[in-house]
Amino acid sequence: MSDYAPVNLSAPDQIEFELNRRRLAAPAGTMLVDAAYAHGVEVPVFCYEPRLGGPIGACRMCLVHVEGMRGLQTACSTQVQPDMVVRSDTDEVRDAHDGVLELLLANHPLDCPVCDKGGECPLQDRTFKFGPGKTQFVEHKRHFPKPLDLSSLIALDRERCITCFRCVRFSQEVAEDGHLIMRERGGDSEIATFTGDHYTGRFTGNVIDLCPVGALTSVPYRFVARPWDIKNTPSVCGHCPVGCNLELTEHEGHVARVTGRPNPNYSVEEGWLCDKARFAYPEDRAPDRVRQPLIRDAAATREVAIEEAVEAAALLLGRDGPHAFLLGPGATVEEGFLAQELASGPCRGALVAQLGLGDAPALAGLRAAPAAQLDDIDRADLVVLVGGDPANQQPVVELRIRKAVRGGGRLVSAGPRRHPLSGLGPSYITPPGRLLDGVRAAGPAFRAARRPLVLWDEADLAHEPAAAAELAGLLGATRGARQLELGADVNGAGLSALGIPGAADLVAALEQGTITTLLTIHAQPAESAGAARWAEALGRVGAVVALASHGGGIADSAAVVLPAATHREQEGVYVSMAKRAQRLRPGAAPPGGAAPGWELLIALAHRLGAAPAYRSPAATFAAAAAARPALAGLSYDVIGELGALLHAAPPATTNGAVGGGGADGTGLPLVTTLRIFGDAAAHRSDALSGVRQGAEVVLGAGEAERRGLAGAAQVRLQSPHGACTLPLRVDPRCPDGAVHATLGVPGAGVERLLAVDRSPVRVEVTAA
Amino acid sequence: MTADEIRGHIDPIRDQFAEGRSLILPALKFAQTEKGYLDGADLEAVGEAVGLTTAYVESVATFYDRLYLQPTGRRVISVCINLSCMLRGCDELLSHLTGRLGLPSDGGSTDDGAFTVQQAQCLGYCDRAPCLQVDVGETQGPMSLDDADALIEALRAAPTPDRLWR
Amino acid sequence: MPQRHIVYLHREHPGDMAQLPEYVKAGGYNGLMKALADMEPDDVLYQLHRSGVRGRGGAGFPMGRKASFLPKDSPRPAYVVCNADESEPGTFKDREIMEFNPFQLLEGIVLAGYAIGSNHGYIYIRGEYEHQARVLDRAIAQAYEGGYLGSGLLRSRFDFDITLYRGAGAYICGEETGLLDSLEGKRGQPRLKPPFPAVAGLYASPTLINNVETLTTVPVIVAKGADWYATLGTEKSTGTKVFSVSGHVMKPGNYEIVMGDTSLRELLYDICGGFRPGHDFKACWIGGSSVPVLTAEHVDTRLDYESCETAGTYLGSAGCIVMDDSGCIVRSSLRLAHFYRHESCGKCTPCREGTMWMEKVLQRIVDGEGRMEDLELLESIMGRISGRVLCALADGAVAPIESALRLFRDDFVHAVEHGSPAREPMAPMGA
Numbered sequence A: 001m002s003d004y005a006p007v008n009l010s011a012p013d014q015i016e017f018e019l020n021r022r023r024l025a026a027p028a029g030t031m032l033v034d035a036a037y038a039h040g041v042e043v044p045v046f047c048y049e050p051r052l053g054g055p056i057g058a059c060r061m062c063l064v065h066v067e068g069m070r071g072l073q074t075a076c077s078t079q080v081q082p083d084m085v086v087r088s089d090t091d092e093v094r095d096a097h098d099g100v101l102e103l104l105l106a107n108h109p110l111d112c113p114v115c116d117k118g119g120e121c122p123l124q125d126r127t128f129k130f131g132p133g134k135t136q137f138v139e140h141k142r143h144f145p146k147p148l149d150l151s152s153l154i155a156l157d158r159e160r161c162i163t164c165f166r167c168v169r170f171s172q173e174v175a176e177d178g179h180l181i182m183r184e185r186g187g188d189s190e191i192a193t194f195t196g197d198h199y200t201g202r203f204t205g206n207v208i209d210l211c212p213v214g215a216l217t218s219v220p221y222r223f224v225a226r227p228w229d230i231k232n233t234p235s236v237c238g239h240c241p242v243g244c245n246l247e248l249t250e251h252e253g254h255v256a257r258v259t260g261r262p263n264p265n266y267s268v269e270e271g272w273l274c275d276k277a278r279f280a281y282p283e284d285r286a287p288d289r290v291r292q293p294l295i296r297d298a299a300a301t302r303e304v305a306i307e308e309a310v311e312a313a314a315l316l317l318g319r320d321g322p323h324a325f326l327l328g329p330g331a332t333v334e335e336g337f338l339a340q341e342l343a344s345g346p347c348r349g350a351l352v353a354q355l356g357l358g359d360a361p362a363l364a365g366l367r368a369a370p371a372a373q374l375d376d377i378d379r380a381d382l383v384v385l386v387g388g389d390p391a392n393q394q395p396v397v398e399l400r401i402r403k404a405v406r407g408g409g410r411l412v413s414a415g416p417r418r419h420p421l422s423g424l425g426p427s428y429i430t431p432p433g434r435l436l437d438g439v440r441a442a443g444p445a446f447r448a449a450r451r452p453l454v455l456w457d458e459a460d461l462a463h464e465p466a467a468a469a470e471l472a473g474l475l476g477a478t479r480g481a482r483q484l485e486l487g488a489d490v491n492g493a494g495l496s497a498l499g500i501p502g503a504a505d506l507v508a509a510l511e512q513g514t515i516t517t518l519l520t521i522h523a524q525p526a527e528s529a530g531a532a533r534w535a536e537a538l539g540r541v542g543a544v545v546a547l548a549s550h551g552g553g554i555a556d557s558a559a560v561v562l563p564a565a566t567h568r569e570q571e572g573v574y575v576s577m578a579k580r581a582q583r584l585r586p587g588a589a590p591p592g593g594a595a596p597g598w599e600l601l602i603a604l605a606h607r608l609g610a611a612p613a614y615r616s617p618a619a620t621f622a623a624a625a626a627a628r629p630a631l632a633g634l635s636y637d638v639i640g641e642l643g644a645l646l647h648a649a650p651p652a653t654t655n656g657a658v659g660g661g662g663a664d665g666t667g668l669p670l671v672t673t674l675r676i677f678g679d680a681a682a683h684r685s686d687a688l689s690g691v692r693q694g695a696e697v698v699l700g701a702g703e704a705e706r707r708g709l710a711g712a713a714q715v716r717l718q719s720p721h722g723a724c725t726l727p728l729r730v731d732p733r734c735p736d737g738a739v740h741a742t743l744g745v746p747g748a749g750v751e752r753l754l755a756v757d758r759s760p761v762r763v764e765v766t767a768a
Numbered sequence B: 001m002t003a004d005e006i007r008g009h010i011d012p013i014r015d016q017f018a019e020g021r022s023l024i025l026p027a028l029k030f031a032q033t034e035k036g037y038l039d040g041a042d043l044e045a046v047g048e049a050v051g052l053t054t055a056y057v058e059s060v061a062t063f064y065d066r067l068y069l070q071p072t073g074r075r076v077i078s079v080c081i082n083l084s085c086m087l088r089g090c091d092e093l094l095s096h097l098t099g100r101l102g103l104p105s106d107g108g109s110t111d112d113g114a115f116t117v118q119q120a121q122c123l124g125y126c127d128r129a130p131c132l133q134v135d136v137g138e139t140q141g142p143m144s145l146d147d148a149d150a151l152i153e154a155l156r157a158a159p160t161p162d163r164l165w166r
Numbered sequence C: 001m002p003q004r005h006i007v008y009l010h011r012e013h014p015g016d017m018a019q020l021p022e023y024v025k026a027g028g029y030n031g032l033m034k035a036l037a038d039m040e041p042d043d044v045l046y047q048l049h050r051s052g053v054r055g056r057g058g059a060g061f062p063m064g065r066k067a068s069f070l071p072k073d074s075p076r077p078a079y080v081v082c083n084a085d086e087s088e089p090g091t092f093k094d095r096e097i098m099e100f101n102p103f104q105l106l107e108g109i110v111l112a113g114y115a116i117g118s119n120h121g122y123i124y125i126r127g128e129y130e131h132q133a134r135v136l137d138r139a140i141a142q143a144y145e146g147g148y149l150g151s152g153l154l155r156s157r158f159d160f161d162i163t164l165y166r167g168a169g170a171y172i173c174g175e176e177t178g179l180l181d182s183l184e185g186k187r188g189q190p191r192l193k194p195p196f197p198a199v200a201g202l203y204a205s206p207t208l209i210n211n212v213e214t215l216t217t218v219p220v221i222v223a224k225g226a227d228w229y230a231t232l233g234t235e236k237s238t239g240t241k242v243f244s245v246s247g248h249v250m251k252p253g254n255y256e257i258v259m260g261d262t263s264l265r266e267l268l269y270d271i272c273g274g275f276r277p278g279h280d281f282k283a284c285w286i287g288g289s290s291v292p293v294l295t296a297e298h299v300d301t302r303l304d305y306e307s308c309e310t311a312g313t314y315l316g317s318a319g320c321i322v323m324d325d326s327g328c329i330v331r332s333s334l335r336l337a338h339f340y341r342h343e344s345c346g347k348c349t350p351c352r353e354g355t356m357w358m359e360k361v362l363q364r365i366v367d368g369e370g371r372m373e374d375l376e377l378l379e380s381i382m383g384r385i386s387g388r389v390l391c392a393l394a395d396g397a398v399a400p401i402e403s404a405l406r407l408f409r410d411d412f413v414h415a416v417e418h419g420s421p422a423r424e425p426m427a428p429m430g431a
């Protein structure tokens, strides 16, 4: 982690000061440590971490001499002043640095050779640079019982702790989970949870990055690798549409760790990651990983060489069409574009669609309003959260909202479900279809605000055109108001930028039995909304070619399986929900015979006799940018380390969700929820096995009573589209008038209750 | 102690503080009057009554010497060991008391649960050194060894603790 | 002997001053009545300024100046906080004020509130003073009943409430920002300054925080006038000061004396009855334990802020711990090191680690396992603590030990060679 705040040296109103006899400048309000770092002078710090809030001045590592002030000053808490004269290189200052280090090391075990932090340890580095000329400590070191697991993800070695308070401040003041604490006093101070409970939460892994010593380390990464045996690659998370920037650690050919970026993207994740982003990587080596190309016929399934598999796929796609190409939400822009190129070339006439929501017409007005980035949330005096559940669906957004509220901003939320942020401000729970009431309730607060920001949930609003229109109206009527979409699909925005529509036409074509070959690209239709209808429709297609990284679903029945790289293993571009194009970079090569999707698609085109002129993801993207106005002006270079915003709106497509009709069916309106550790990735990752979440049905106490279900353990849900059976939980705080069920959990089948376009449904709930 | 009992104690003073968190010490002290120490359930109840996580309550409780997270004897004798008392013989007083009760010389609790003897920092009765405090009662001194013997007898005869911080 | 009873008014009156009628009979609440009737808040503030009264909690900062730092235009309510944590070793003056003269303290808090435009005061009293807290509880109840607290007090338009808040055993909660964090329901760890409490104190509001003795002085200043008050004492140390004397003197206790009129010698020998036969003065920590030690050489130091500084120490809280030649300076230093180690809040590295290390080294020396180089080691550790921490606890830990090592070096060398006596005998002395 970079320990210093970024400093804009080209901002107006620079203050001039002197550091170590150099005349320098920095913006007003800049802390001395940050100003110095921006000018290449490292004043060492331990407790300072600007992302945790104001400085606390605890470790005393950053002492400097400021002319005219008595004693040494903590540079982490001293702002630059005009003509301030600062020295960080006097004998007195050196002695102070050396002294604090000597004191820190007095009780620190010198077990660097066996410490997971060794080689990437700020304490080690700073001891080397600023460190004790001598150690005079001959006493017995402070002793704590040996290391323990704070959770299935985090290990704690108290003897190594230097009491910098970073981890507890993160827990108390950033994630606000309140579970990680300092207990006891003075030299007995220790990091703890309540009577040894597990440290649980959505963001716990951040304390590993924050810890400047090896006190808090990753359990899944424990003893896996030494720093000289690894390679770190900056990339972007592929688990939700926020697009957090992160770093992938490669060891022995696979991704063995995910950490926050040393140089955070302050407009996106600010260096924080949710635990799914950090600990889902073992899914790349899950037992159901597709490692070899497969060809399947009535008689048998054969592992084949990649050339043979591509040949077989080309044969299927070379037949007379029409064909159909279905992209999953995690497909990259390059993969989407290559599919489109196939459809306009050798497979002319093929339908190309995405499994995601696509471009719902109801949302056009909202999307046209001035857009915000995640860091704008910090500065909003009012955050209006409409629909959704960011804590579970776009997790890092939760931290931004909490930050805004800590900073004095207000939160008003409206939507069909109670969620972890509901309690931070007034919250209007509305039944599905009635979100308009919630938006109207939030209206007055909206008008009183100076910098309001609307966070609206794509999936919820796609079917609430009245609410969307009202919200768009409020945005238009309020000066300074901005909006940020809480997207539903990882790269939904990227695929929409290419003009790829939702899958309504595609599923209808499949049902009519007219499609010869279906090529799926990272798509699992039978585990997506409308699963029942998809399963039926897939039965009528001539043949399926599946480009997939994991087995299960379509890969278990496809005629040809092309083993694909995951988002941690390939190059490509994802467009975040804030319309920021960012680069995936491979942290490791895919295993076995697997290959990146772009490479497989180019090979396929080649086989089909229409080899594209480009042979790399960068060139593919360049061609897409040249051909699609929404991507105009972008290239890998322009995107760079921190991403670049799309300037033009994506083309309108007609195949997205069309809302406005009443809910299908009889019974209670269905509210779907997602749980951060409930999806396929979380279920595949053995690292997350201790926290993974299953599916459940939740009913309010009144509703359960009325339906005679108060004592039922399992219930059956039946919609016009399908049915499923799940455990029931009765929650007195859950609003009545709807039934809540968890989407996205592998095997749970809630997707079967839905239509392909995720339009509202009612379900009959009965004891099972 | 239950969260409701604690609420009953702190609700009347709630409006004296701009932030509810301030009620944590009054709540902890009140919860401690029941058994003389706080167990996990007490911390949980305090957290519920004040609106804080149990972990947070624990972090605050462990900061203070006079909140106990381990069982104590019915009567807690705190012997001041700071400089003024040292100059007037508190070390002898402490070892006399602990010796008489069969405790380690630096303090501890008797097996029958009757007494805890602990070291205290300056109790603010240096003019009456060496001094000691029983529970939260008024500090006593100067204590001779005979006084200490008499005190133990008196406490045995009157085992009801004086724990209430109001 | 020039003793005056200003804050210790109760000693001049026969009645029980902890009862409201007696306090009023003795002239109590004259200051408040005068202020509410004839004075604007700024007039009161000006009187405090003019009186020159300095904080009695240890740092000696002029009270009027501190009160004038509070912003007048803050949108947040202002608070008065009375520091009654009195945990400085050797200090027990606030205890007696609260127990025997509680109304004068309450009156002082109300007056301070009136001066700064505050309507709410808190008394943070250490948990060990439950006995005194109960006296204050009673006094506060009586004051409300008598109309000396509450809304429209003394039929004026001024409202003032006082809340008594009990600590739970932590010396650091006497440090003003540690106190505020504790009062806010947090671990009582000192805050980074600035902002100072005057600007952002309790609940981030403007806060005037003063010691019990300081606030107890206020009614007298207001009633009798700053000019009268300033005639007592010296130019920079006006008024009287209560000295808590303990240790090896024949008559330990609290003594209120006019600043600068008395010398340490007079205090020890005349007022406190001197030493046991056959023993004489060896060392004293005059301002509580957190100050450099004084030796026989300094016994003629006059008792005021300036003279103490000239002698190389601080008046501090005037908790004067006295040791005669039967005491051991090395064991005393270890005892203090143990105290500071035990009380370090753990926030700052030098304080947390340094006090622990100091104690370990001193323990070895006392146990007879010292090495000559340990004396330099101690100096080195202390050099790495002093002036490099957030609050004054750590400097207070260094001051007595650094000075002892300097002024009584022979004793330390002797201890390295022979160890120290195991323990002090019980010392039966005059009460």
Ligand SMILES: Cc1cc2nc3c(=O)[nH]c(=O)nc-3n(C[C@H](O)[C@H](O)[C@H](O)COP(=O)(O)O)c2cc1C
Residues within 6 Å of the ligand: C054, C055, C056, C057, C058, C059, C060, C061, C063, C083, C084, C085, C086, C087, C088, C171, C172, C173, C174, C175, C176, C177, C209, C210, C211, C212, C214, C215, C391, C392, C393, C396
């Ligand atoms: C470690 C430490 C402990 C302190 N303890 C006390 C105390 O118990 N009582 C007190 O009045 N001041 C104490 N102080 C001083 C306070 O920080 C503060 O200066 C004082 O309350 C201000 O009041 P005054 O100006 O009236 O003295 C302590 C300071 C430190 C650094």
Ligand code: SF4
Residues within 6 Å of the ligand: A160, A161, A162, A163, A164, A165, A166, A167, A168, A191, A210, A211, A212, A213, A215, A216
């Ligand atoms: S565990 Fe690490 S982050 Fe937490 S206080 Fe200790 S050193 Fe700091």
Ligand code: FES
Residues within 6 Å of the ligand: C172, C190, C343, C344, C345, C346, C347, C348, C351, C389, C390, C391, C392, C393, C394
């Ligand atoms: S900072 Fe903790 S004791 Fe001063």
